[in-house]
Amino acid sequence: xxxxxxxxDGRDAVTRPQGAYAAPVSDGALEATLTxxxxxxxTNRELVxxxxxDGPSTLHRPLHSDDxxxxxxxxxxxxxxxxxxxxxxxxxxxxxxxxxxxxxGGSTVDSGQAGTVMRFIxxxxxxxxxxxxxxxxESALHRPMGAMIKALRDLGLDIDDGGHWALPFxxxxxxxxxxxEIDIDASASSQFVSGLLLAAPRFDVxxxxxxxxxxxxxxxxxxxxxxxxARRGVLVERAxxxxxxxxxxxxxxxxxxxxxxxxxxAPFLAAAMIAGGHVTVTGWPPHSTQPGAQxxxxxxxxxxxxxxxxGALTVSAGRAIxxxxxxxxxxxxxxxxxxxLAAYxDGPSTFRGVAHIRGHETDRLAALAENIRxxxxxxxxxxxxxRVFPRPLTGGPWKxxxxxxxxxxGALVGLRTPGVVVDDIGTTAKTLPEFVQLWGRLVHGGAPx
Numbered sequence: 001x002x003x004x005x006x007x008x009d010g011r012d013a014v015t016r017p018q019g020a021y022a023a024p025v026s027d028g029a030l031e032a033t034l035t036x037x038x039x040x041x042x043t044n045r046e047l048v049x050x051x052x053x054d055g056p057s058t059l060h061r062p063l064h065s066d067d068x069x070x071x072x073x074x075x076x077x078x079x080x081x082x083x084x085x086x087x088x089x090x091x092x093x094x095x096x097x098x099x100x101x102x103x104x105g106g107s108t109v110d111s112g113q114a115g116t117v118m119r120f121i122x123x124x125x126x127x128x129x130x131x132x133x134x135x136x137x138e139s140a141l142h143r144p145m146g147a148m149i150k151a152l153r154d155l156g157l158d159i160d161d162g163g164h165w166a167l168p169f170x171x172x173x174x175x176x177x178x179x180x181e182i183d184i185d186a187s188a189s190s191q192f193v194s195g196l197l198l199a200a201p202r203f204d205v206x207x208x209x210x211x212x213x214x215x216x217x218x219x220x221x222x223x224x225x226x227x228x229x230a231r232r233g234v235l236v237e238r239a240x241x242x243x244x245x246x247x248x249x250x251x252x253x254x255x256x257x258x259x260x261x262x263x264x265x266a267p268f269l270a271a272a273m274i275a276g277g278h279v280t281v282t283g284w285p286p287h288s289t290q291p292g293a294q295x296x297x298x299x300x301x302x303x304x305x306x307x308x309x310x311g312a313l314t315v316s317a318g319r320a321i322x323x324x325x326x327x328x329x330x331x332x333x334x335x336x337x338x339x340x341l342a343a344y345x346d347g348p349s350t351f352r353g354v355a356h357i358r359g360h361e362t363d364r365l366a367a368l369a370e371n372i373r374x375x376x377x378x379x380x381x382x383x384x385x386x387r388v389f390p391r392p393l394t395g396g397p398w399k400x401x402x403x404x405x406x407x408x409x410g411a412l413v414g415l416r417t418p419g420v421v422v423d424d425i426g427t428t429a430k431t432l433p434e435f436v437q438l439w440g441r442l443v444h445g446g447a448p449x
Contacts, residue, residue: 019423019424019425019426020421020422020423020424020425021407021410021411021421021422021424021425021436022414022420022421023398023410023411023413023414023415023420023421023422024411024414024415024439024440024443025414025415025416025417025418026271026274026275026276026415026416026443028275028276028277029275029276029277029278029317030271030272030275030276030277030278030279030442030443030445031277031278031445032268032277032279032280032441032442032445033279033280033281033282033312034265034268034279034280034281034282034438034441034442035090035260035281035282035283036260036261036262036264036265036268036281036283036432036438037063037064037065037089037091037092037260037261037264037432037434038061038062038063038089038091038258038259038260038261039063039258039259039260039261039262039290040063040065040067040068040116040261040264040431041116041221041224041261041290042224042228042258042259042290043059043062043063043068043071043258044067044068044071044114044116044117044120045116045120045194045198045224045225045228046059046062046228046256046258047059047062047068047071047072047075047082047095047097048071048075048120048121048124048198048199049198049228049229049232049251050097050099050253050256051075051078051080051097051099051100051103051124052099052101052124052127052199052201052202052251053097053099053232053250053251053252053253053254054099054250054251054252054253055099055253056096056097056098056099056253057096057097057099057253057254057255057256058085058094058095058096058097058255058256059094059095059097059255059256059258060087060088060089060094060255060256060257060258061087061088061089061091061094061257061258062089062092062094062095062258063091063258063261063431064091064092064093064433065429065430065431065432065433066112066113066114066429066430066431066433067112067113067114067116067117067430067431070110070111070112070114070117071114071116071117071120071121072095073109073110074109074110074111074117074121075097075121077104077107077108077109078100078103078104078107078109078121078124078125078128078132079100079103079104080097080098080099080100080103081097081098081099081100082095082096082097082098083095083096083097083098084096091434099253101127101202102127102128102129102173102175102176103124103125103127103128103129103132103173104128104129104130105128105129105130105131105132105173106130106131106132107128107130107132107133108132108133108134108135109121109125109132109133109134109135110135110136110137111134111135111136111137111140111167112136112137112140113136113137113139113140113361113402113430114136114140114430115140115143115189115191115360116191118134118136118140118143118145118167119145119148119189119191119192119194119195120191120194120195120198120199121134121195122134122145122148122149122152122171122195123148123152123177123195123196123198123199123200124199125171125173126152126155126157126171126173126174126176126177126199127173127175127176127177127199127202128171128173128175129173129174129175130172130173131170131171131172131173132170132171132173133168133169133170133171134167134168134169134170134171135167135168136167136168139361139402140167140361141166141167141168142166142359143167143359143360143361144188144189144359145165145166145167145169146165146166147184147185147186147188147189147192148184148192148195148196149161149165149169150165150184151182151184151192151196152171154182154183155177155178155179155180155182155203156177156178157171157172157173157177158171158172159171159172160172176202176203176204177199177202177203177204178203178204178205179200179203179204179205179206179207179248180203180205180207180208181207181208181209181210182207182208182209182210183209183210183211183212184196184209184210184211184212185211185212185213186211186213186216186217187213187214187215187216187217187356188356188359189217189218189356189359190216190217190218190219190221190222191221193209193211193216193222193225193244194221194222194224194225196209197209197222197225197226197229197236197244197246198225198228198229200246200248201229201234201246201247201248201249201250201251202248202251203246203248204248205248206245206246206247206248206249207244207245207246208239208243208244208245208246209243209244209245209246210242210243211242211243212242215329215353215356216242217329217330217332217353217354217356218291218329218330218331218332218333219330220289220290220291220293220294220330220331221289221291223289224289224290226244227289229246229251231254231256232251232252232253232254233249233250233251233252234246234247234249234251234252235247259283259285259288259290260281260282260283260284260285261290261292261431261432262284262285262288262290262291262292262293262295263290263291263292263333263334264292264408264431264432265281265292265295265313266292266295266334266337266338267337267340267408267409267411267412268281268438268439268442269281269295269299269304269313269315270299270304270315270337270338270340270341270412271412271415271442272304272315272316272317273299273302273303273304273315273317273318273321273341274317274321274340274341274344274412274415274416275317275415275416276317277316277317278314278315278316278317279314279315279442280312280313280314281312281313281314282311282312283311283312284308284311284312284313286311291330291331291332291333291334292331292333292334294330294331294334295334296308296313298326298331298334298338299315301322301324301326302321302322302324302338302341302342302345303318303319303320303321303322303345304316304317304318304321305317305318320345320346321341321342321344321345321346322345322346322347323342323345323346323347323348323349323390324342324345324349324350325349325350325352326338326349326350326351326352327352327353328351328352328353328354328385329352329353329354330353332353332354332356332357333357333405335351335354335357335364335368335386336364336368336403336405336406336408336409337405337408337409337412338351339351339368339372339379339386339388339409340409340412340413341412342388342390343372343377343388343390343391343393343413344390344416345388345390346390347390348387348388348389348390349387349388350382350385350386350387350388351385351386351387351388352382352384352385353384353385354384354385354386355383355384355385360403361401361402361403361404361405361406361430362401362402362403362406364403364405364406365381365382365385365386366381367399367401367403367406368386368406368409369381369386370399371398371399371406371409371410372388374396374397374398374399375393375394375395375396375398375413375417375420376391376392376393376394376395376396377389377390377391377393378391393413393416393417394417394419395414395417395418395419395420395421396419396420396421397421397423398410398413398414398420398421398422398423399423400422400423400424400425400427402424402427403427404427404428404429404430404431404432406427407422407424407425407427407428407435408428408432408435410422411425411435411439415443
């Protein structure tokens, strides 16, 4: 089975493989320069804000992937106009968004596997003038949603979840949400906070939101949300640790250029440290709230040589990959790539602060441990993380578990160990449909897309 996507060379649609993928082994030091498509996190945040803005907006160089397509389809179901227009990205057209308030009820939003869609659309559904059903792919129905359902009920929304505190559920919208003060336990996902902050300017009296859990993962993603709001004239006040105040008011229409997805760049940059040589990613922003921006420090700490020049980031192999002990609570989406890197380190590595990734597309800690063992390595699950003990790897099956980052990590491990077969490389289409083409360019050498 195949699926279609945009070609990295901008000419023809590419066929992106589905099913088993024999990870290519590098036959020498890498020498590649790559361009990575737009950030999923930024694309979906900007789509939401454009949908409730005070006029039309255009997103330049957005991501075109399964996750972003789900957001586009969900917003269209709510009456938002989203049109593809010609742009300068090699990965697909720009998006012109015409807002619609009140949003349209009598619709169903299928989130697929996209956490940003299920958690960002849910508050918007309260702004619709009728019933909105929010659902997801069967493999994603387990993802935490109880905290969001409770928060929306605290805001006065009528939600029918069948008593399960999970997807699917129906929101009975009345065209507006009063807003006010609420508490939320966002320990399972920072997306609960971001989803509420994004919709809050359109609440009647705004929102004062307090996080009451014992930990708050992925804080850079909340910073990203606040920065996106600020670009559109909504200034969020940080009233204290884990407390935010969003004033009611307009969301400015604005044309926005989307940064490359720095977390999607992670396996490509890590590849240089595993296979030798160097890999350059173009268009690296000088400042970014994306968690992937911290790769520069993390990869250097693990033994890579990192340099920036003329808007590009280059990672080169050092003398060795170092074992590390790192708290990844702020950058948990990098965990799979770093585990793959740690399998080739000069000593054990411990990655902590990531218990919440058990509730991502799959239980990522269990899946990583199982996969590392399946190719001859050793890994131990911890209550809040994972420990990796480097061993000579032998190859073998690598399960994707419906998880795009699990699939890319399998390709990374296979770069140095023959015989690694990823069972479903098509899962990479969730955030990077062009992964196989870009990975081939990496292994065989290539110029920027």
